[in-house]
Amino acid sequence: MGVTSFPKFSKSHVPAIGNDIDILFFIKNEEVDLQYLNYLKEITSFSDEVIAHWLDVSVKTLRNYRKSESDLKESLKEHLVLLLSLYQHGIDVFGNAENFDKWLDTKNYFFDNLAPKDFLSTSSGIRFTDDRLTAMEYGDNV
Incomplete structure (x- = not known):
């Protein structure tokens, strides 16, 4: 799996889900910030409640992150990068x-x-969800 490019971030890219080392170094070397969080909200039709559940934060915390320039926790950055990578794969498939x-x-x-x-x-x-998308790409009825 390679690196996925996002149209909103001309200089940024997100590693594919299956490559943990690339994800680790991406989080350490890139500024995963509010832009990434806003991009997730932009590309999905799901509510703040659903996104907050995915990120294991309260809706209030999610909205506060969007209003402020405060740094995201490392675990939140990792989860956000994984979700964005999944979304790019899902968009490619669907x-x-x-x-x-x-x-x-x-x-x-x-x-x-x-x-x-x-x-x-x-x-x-x-x-697991990403694996199901890959299975679909190879003809599995998922």
């Missing part, structure tokens, strides 16, 4: 964020009849 959001919000047999979005609050859940 053609756009809207179709990917619909898939994330639909109950799925491979996710124990839960919606994939319910798995995005942990790194392992994001990786």
